[in-house]
Amino acid sequence: MLYEIQTYGKDVLRRKTTQIQVIDASIREIVSNMFETMYAADGIGLAAPQVDKSIRLFVIDLAPLDESEGKRVFINPEISSFGDLQDEYEEGCLSIPTIREIVTRPTSIRIAYEDLDGNKYDAEVDGFLARVIQHEYDHLEGILFVDHLSSLKRSLLKKTLKKIASGEIKVEESEDFEL
Ligand code: NI
Numbered sequence: 001m002l003y004e005i006q007t008y009g010k011d012v013l014r015r016k017t018t019q020i021q022v023i024d025a026s027i028r029e030i031v032s033n034m035f036e037t038m039y040a041a042d043g044i045g046l047a048a049p050q051v052d053k054s055i056r057l058f059v060i061d062l063a064p065l066d067e068s069e070g071k072r073v074f075i076n077p078e079i080s081s082f083g084d085l086q087d088e089y090e091e092g093c094l095s096i097p098t099i100r101e102i103v104t105r106p107t108s109i110r111i112a113y114e115d116l117d118g119n120k121y122d123a124e125v126d127g128f129l130a131r132v133i134q135h136e137y138d139h140l141e142g143i144l145f146v147d148h149l150s151s152l153k154r155s156l157l158k159k160t161l162k163k164i165a166s167g168e169i170k171v172e173e174s175e176d177f178e179l
Contacts, residue, residue, distance in 0.1 A: 001033045001036065002033070002036060002037050002040055003033055003034065003037045003051035003052070004051070004052070005037065005041060005050055005051065005094050005095060005171050006049065006050055006051065006052050006095060007095050007096070007097065007164050007165075007170070007171060008095055008096050008144070008146075008161055008164040008165055009161075009164060009165025009166070010052075010095075012049050012052050012053075012054055013049050013050070013095055013139070013142065013144065014142040015049065015054050015142050016054075016140075016141055016142050017048065017049060017054045017055050017056045017057075017140045017141075017142075018054060018055055018056065019055075019056055019076050020055050020056055020057060020075055020076055023075060023114070023116060023117075023118050027057070027075075027116075028116060030048070030051075030053060030055075030057070031057070031059060031073055031116060033051070034046050034048070034051060034057075034059050035059055035061070035071060037051060038059060038061070038094075039061075041094050041171065041178065042064075042177060042178065043094050043177065043178045043179065044060065044061060044062055044064060044065065044132060044177045044178070044179060045058065045059070045060045045061075045132045045135060045136045045179045046058065046059055046094065046136070047136045047137075047139030047140055048139075048140070049139050049140065049142075050094060050095050050139060056075065056076045056077065056140050057073070057074065057075050057076075057140075058074050058077070058136035058137070058139065058140065059071070059072065059073050059074070060072045060074070060129070060132055060133065060136065062128065062129065062132065064177055065128070065177065066128075069129075073115055073116045074111075074113045074114075074115075074133070074136070075113060075114040075115065075116070076113060076114055077111055077112065077113035077133075077137060077140070078111065078112045078113070079109050079110065079111050079133075079134070079137055080110045080111070080112060080122075081109065081110045082106035082108070082109055083106045083107055083108030083109065083126070084106070085106065085107045085108070086104050086105060086106055086107060087104070087105070087107050087131075088102050088103070088104050089102065089103060089105070089128075089131055090102050090103075091103045091131075091135060091145045091179055092176055092177075092178045092179060093135070093144065093145055093178055093179055094171065094178045094179070095139075095144070096144060096145070096146060096161075096164060097164060097169055097170065097171050098160065098164075098169055099146065099157060099160055099161075099164075100176065101145070101146065101149055101153065101157075103135075103145050103148045103149070104148070105130075105131055105134050105148070106130070106134070107126055107127070107130060107131075108124065108125065108126035108130050109124075109125055109126075109130050109133065109134060110122070110123070110124050110125075111123055111125060111133060111137075132179055135179040136179065145179075146161070
């Protein structure tokens with residue numbers, strides 16, 4: 001089942017999410033639907049608030065960019081530390097159609113999380129996966145990538161953001177992969 005992707009201006013995107021207590025059939029169904037929704041939108045990452053679910057869960061699949069990658073599910077993730085190095089990358093977001101901007105982020109993180117089987121991990125991650133995880137993790141905290149931009153950059157985007165919030169700009173068919 002495809003979910004409707006929530007776009008900029010929706011309260012759910014600004015809410016802090018709650019922990020998942022039990023990984024049951026309903027969570028498995030949400031995860032399955034999130035992957036379906038993400039693939040349909042040409043996304044490589046999707047966080048639960050983007051489909052109107054205020055819970056600590058996001059999914060990632062970098063396979064379109066890296067064949068050795070595949071489905072990844074992050075339940076109740078906690079980033080415990082960030083590396084010292086930072087890099088720049090032009091990010092987009094399924095919830096912020098038409099806007100793409102350079103965002104500076106740490107190149108590595110340490111993250112604890114559970115998978116769909118309840119296995120617990122505590123992993124050091126770097127490279128592009130670390131970037132995508134940070135973008136999706138932000139969604140769980142009610143943070144959007146435009147929040148990382150300078151106030152000057154943000155003020156230049158104000159009109160476009162207003163149009164997204166009013167529904168004038170809708171979820172786009174993008175040629176780039178969105179997060
Ligand atoms: Ni996003």
